[in-house]
Amino acid sequence: MQIQRTYEYAGHFGIVFHVSQLVVLPDHRARLRELHISEAKGAHYEVNTMLVALYDRMQAGNRACEMKVAISQPLNRRQADKLNDQRFYASGVVGSAAGGPVGLLTKAIVGTAVTAITTYLAKRKLPTHHAGDVIVSIQASVNGGIGPQQSSVSTIIKNQG
Known part of the structure; x- marks a missing residue:
């Protein structure tokens, strides 16, 4: 399993997200914790835990699960x-x-x-945002089975400074 595509997305208020797309097959589930997304920096473990939890929630079975991980630059x-x-x-x-x-x-x-x-x-x-906080959003989708399914999770990584 590898990151298929990466790109940057400028959202509302000029917040820039680094987006990584990957396809997770059932055999790759155990390797999700090993995935390295450099933009996560010190919150690497938290992001990987969210990835695994979302993948498990999708109950993909033997189907491919398409996932997008969006990590913002620190907020000003x-x-x-x-x-x-x-x-x-x-x-x-x-x-x-x-x-x-x-x-x-x-x-x-x-x-x-x-x-x-x-x-x-x-x-x-509702969360309060501060300068230096990083927004993390993960989306997943699976086609097949009972039909297309989609789910997402997000969190704020608080500024450690």
């Missing part, structure tokens, strides 16, 4: 702030979506409380 301060702005907006949308209907069915005060609590809980679950 502006990029991290833009992502955090999205976090603030998304938590507000979730809070409003939950609190609005409750407010219509009950008193407006209860709806406001539900909105505030839901917004707070959503903010706690």
Whole structure:
């Protein structure tokens, strides 16, 4: 098993990802932990663990599993702030979506409380980005069997500095 193709992708807010594509056959599953993706640097073990877990979740059987590993360059301060702005907006949308209907069915005060609590809980679950953080995303797809399947996982590797 080897990396089939590599390329760079510029995403939102100028975040640049190094993308590696590979095809994993059932015989290669044990070698996923040995795969070296240089962009992962100190998080090499974490990325390989995510690869194995995603491959196992796909239950590819005897079919080929196509995987893409995208690792961003470290975020700069502006990029991290833009992502955090999205976090603030998304938590507000979730809070409003939950609190609005409750407010219509009950008193407006209860709806406001539900909105505030839901917004707070959503903010706690959404990640906060900092300068130097690296975003890792892994996508997998398998064709055949019960039909095409796709899945993905992602994580943030926090800046160690």
